Amino acid sequence: MLQRNARMALREMAERLDCTEEAVAAAIRELEEEHIIVGYAAVVSEEARADEVRAIIEIEVQPERDTGYDTLAERLAKFPEVRSLYLVSGRYDFQLEIIGHSLQEIASFVAGKLACQPGVKSTATYFMLKKYKESGIQLSKGEKYERLKIVP
Amino acid sequence: MSDSKSSPRHWVTDHISSLPRSGIRDFFELVNQMDDVISLGIGEPDFVTPWHIREAAIYALNQGFTHYTSNLGDLRLRKAICRYAKERFGVSYDPAHECLVTVGVSEGLDILLRAVLSPGDEVLYPEPGYVSYAPSIRMAYAVPVPVRTSADYDFVVQTADLEAKLTERTRVLLLNYPNNPTGAGLTQEDKRRLADFAIRHDLLVISDEIYEELSYIERSPSLASLPGMKDRTVLLNGMSKSFAMTGFRLGYACGNHEIIEAMMKIHQYSMLCAPSLAQAAALEALQNGAAGREAMREEYEQRRNVMVRRLNAMGLHCFMPRGSFYAFPCIRSTGLTSFEFSKRLLEEKRVAVIPGTAFGESGEGFVRCCYATSMEDIETAMGRMAEFVAGLKG
Numbered sequence: 448m449l450q451r452n453a454r455m456a457l458r459e460m461a462e463r464l465d466c467t468e469e470a471v472a473a474a475i476r477e478l479e480e481e482h483i484i485v486g487y488a489a490v491v492s493e494e495a496r497a498d499e500v501r502a503i504i505e506i507e508v509q510p511e512r513d514t515g516y517d518t519l520a521e522r523l524a525k526f527p528e529v530r531s532l533y534l535v536s537g538r539y540d541f542q543l544e545i546i547g548h549s550l551q552e553i554a555s556f557v558a559g560k561l562a563c564q565p566g567v568k569s570t571a572t573y574f575m576l577k578k579y580k581e582s583g584i585q586l587s588k589g590e591k592y593e594r595l596k597i598v599p
Numbered sequence: 600m601s602d603s604k605s606s607p608r609h610w611v612t613d614h615i616s617s618l619p620r621s622g623i624r625d626f627f628e629l630v631n632q633m634d635d636v637i638s639l640g641i642g643e644p645d646f647v648t649p650w651h652i653r654e655a656a657i658y659a660l661n662q663g664f665t666h667y668t669s670n671l672g673d674l675r676l677r678k679a680i681c682r683y684a685k686e687r688f689g690v691s692y693d694p695a696h697e698c699l700v701t702v703g704v705s706e707g708l709d710i711l712l713r714a715v716l717s718p719g720d721e722v723l724y725p726e727p728g729y730v731s732y733a734p735s736i737r738m739a740y741a742v743p744v745p746v747r748t749s750a751d752y753d754f755v756v757q758t759a760d761l762e763a764k765l766t767e768r769t770r771v772l773l774l775n776y777p778n779n780p781t782g783a784g785l786t787q788e789d790k791r792r793l794a795d796f797a798i799r800h801d802l803l804v805i806s807d808e809i810y811e812e813l814s815y816i817e818r819s820p821s822l823a824s825l826p827g828m829k830d831r832t833v834l835l836n837g838m839s840k841s842f843a844m845t846g847f848r849l850g851y852a853c854g855n856h857e858i859i860e861a862m863m864k865i866h867q868y869s870m871l872c873a874p875s876l877a878q879a880a881a882l883e884a885l886q887n888g889a890a891g892r893e894a895m896r897e898e899y900e901q902r903r904n905v906m907v908r909r910l911n912a913m914g915l916h917c918f919m920p921r922g923s924f925y926a927f928p929c930i931r932s933t934g935l936t937s938f939e940f941s942k943r944l945l946e947e948k949r950v951a952v953i954p955g956t957a958f959g960e961s962g963e964g965f966v967r968c969c970y971a972t973s974m975e976d977i978e979t980a981m982g983r984m985a986e987f988v989a990g991l992k993g
Contacts, residue, residue: 448901459974462908463901592647597627597640597951599730599779 449475451583453487490582501530501546501575502553505539506561507568516540519566528556539571550574618734622957626941630951637980638951639968642779642925644843648880649891652842655883656876664875670867672700672851673878679885680851688811689820690829696856699863700873700881704809704837704850705731707862710869711833711852712739714861715803716770723764724773725756727780727927727958727965729807732773742768747961750929753918754783758796765800772802774822777810780958780967781927782903782920787819794825797832803858804832809850810923812841812892815900823853830855838877840924841892842884847877899924902970902977909981910968913988924971927955931964933991941966947990948983 448455448463461468478484506523510516516534520541524532530544543561547553553572562570579586608616623640630636647653671677677694684698685691692698701707708731716722718740724732726745733743744764748754761772774793776785785793797804806822823832837850850873852862866872884892903920910917910928917928930940937954944950953969955962970977 459905462905463974465904465908590647594641594643594645595627596630596636596638597623597953598642599621599623599953599957 449484449487490584492586493578498548499546500549500553501544501578502557503573503575504541504543504545504557504561505571505573506541506543507539507570508541509566509568510540511566519564522564523561526556526560528553528560539569614740615738618737621730621734623730623953626951626953626957629942630945633945633949636945636949636951637972637976637983639970639972639977639980640951640953641972642969643845643971644840644895644924645972646843646895648843648847649884649888651887651891652844652880652884656847656880659876659879664879666875668700668872668875668878670863670872671698672873673875673882676700676878676882676885677851679882680853683885684821684834684853688808688834689824690834690853692853693856697853697859699852699859699866700878701837701850701852701866702870702873703839703848704807704835705735706866706870707835707837707850707852708732708805708807709735709738710862710865711805711835711858712736712741712771713865714858716741719768720770721766721768722771722773723761723769723802725754725775725778726960727754727955727962729775729779730957732775733959736773741770744769745959745961748781748783749961750916750918750927750965753921754778754781754927755785755789756793758792761796769800770803771805772797773805773807775807775809777814777920777922778925779810779923780925780953780955780962781965782918782923782925784814784816784921785819785822786816790819790822790825794822794828798827802831804828805835806832807835809835809837809840811836813896813899813924814922815903816921833858838881838884841896842881842888843895844877844880844884847874847880849873849877849881899970902974905974906968906970906977906981909985913981913985914992915988924969926968926970927965928968929965933988935991937963937966944984944987948987950980950983950987952984 448460457468457471460471508519511518523529528545528547530546533542534540535542545553547556557570557572677698680698681692681694712735716739720741721744722736722741723744723746725748736743746756746760746764748756776783804822823829823834833852833854835852838844838847906926907917907919910926914932915928915930917926920926933940937956941952941954953967955965
């Protein structure tokens with residue numbers, strides 16, 4: 448439920464699940480403490496962030512002995528410009544989503560902070576042109592359809 | 600020319616003109632004249648058909664899958680239905696001879712009644728019950744025999760009440776669990792009891808299980824899977840409720856070969872086959888629709904919890920529905936009849952519910968509230984309804 452609507456009231460969740468608000472609150476606390484729920488964020492439309500530029504970056508790396516990809520990944524993830532970071536199978540190793548205020552800002556971040564990291568063999572940058580769906584939410588207005596008012 | 604002989608009405612048979620108008624239709628006219636009504640009277644899923652199913656129909660259209668199919672229905676679909684029946688209902692059917700694809704359960708029921716009933720035969724069915732049962736039975740020249748069910752037994756039909764209505768003309772027991780409009784459901788024990796009754800009195804059982812996937816209690820195998828029941832049960836089901844596909848009009852009947860063959864005769868002359876595009880969509884739903892179906896079921900269950908809690912809190916006793924997407928609260932404490940309650944709630948608070956009497960006389964004292972609508976609308980409607988009920992008492 449929270450994955451679909453993180454702002455759902457405790458009362459509504461309790462009613463939906465036919466239990467008490469206290470039980471719901473306790474369950475959420477437990478999920479947070481166990482780091483299963485790691486955060487809550489709003490999904491916004493593109494218009495809301497007209498000053499943002501986003502890019503997908505593919506990075507090919509040389510994994511390190513003992514720690515493999517993890518050390519480099521942790522290091523990259525610390526940059527606040529990095530919105531998401533995945534280790535993926537295929538031609539390259541990491542896929543990152545980067546946010547900046549201009550093409551230049553992103554270009555200099557890639558050149559100055561990512562490409563020069565030890566272990567990084569190559570990068571490829573794809574600027575995003577338009578966002579259609581994020582976090583399972585389609586950004587266009589919902590489909591409209593009509594129903595009869597009374598159906599047996 | 601006021602002579603009745605000259606009125607077009609005299610062409611209509613007595614048989615049809617004597618059918619009562621559906622109680623829901625009058626109410627529909629009333630609701631239709633009003634704006635900003637929140638309707639809890641819509642007996643269909645509010646979810647639009649899952650995209651992969653719609654996409655499969657579009658693909659089928661692109662591919663030119665637009666011709667007649669086999670009268671029985673596309674064999675791939677019948678195989679999928681029989682596989683599904685085996686997995687979900689615990690009963691095996693042969694796709695070649697024991698399964699017929701119909702235009703919704705409505706057509707399935709109509710041709711089945713016509714295939715098995717002779718004029719004057721009697722059909723037992725629990726009441727309150729689906730609005731089409733009595734007229735469909737009468738259109739098959741048979742006699743509908745409603746058997747009252749009560750909130751005291753969670754609207755499950757009782758064997759003693761069935762026994763009391765038996766005559767030598769009784770041929771069929773027509774069941775619909777999970778139930779529209781009460782939300783009643785059968786436990787394994789209930790099913791055993793009803794199977795014994797049917798066997799003891801040599802009745803054919805028609806089991807309309809259109810809401811079976813919307814069960815909120817432990818699921819048990821179909822009545823048809825019990826010993827001695829397969830040959831005397833015809834399972835009717837379809838895609839409408841479980842996969843949110845009402846407009847596709849796609850249902851099916853599974854049962855004994857001879858009965859299916861008899862139904863097929865009527866079907867082939869009157870319908871030829873179910874629409875091929877709807878069949879393509881149904882195949883996709885059965886093959887890949889389980890996750891979407893389950894997500895919708897969970898959402899309905901949560902809405903049920905919210906609605907039933909609110910109804911009880913406002914003083915309208917409501918039994919916890921075991922299935923379907925209807926709550927059936929008792930409104931006797933308000934001192935109003937079902938129709939008065941529904942009409943005044945509509946006029947004064949702009950909330951539409953269906954008077955229980957639309958589902959037979961024994962629905963008096965109850966209204967049907969459908970929770971296949973958004974949680975937001977449920978919240979608002981329940982708020983308005985609570986004000987209405989409090990106003991009556993004040």
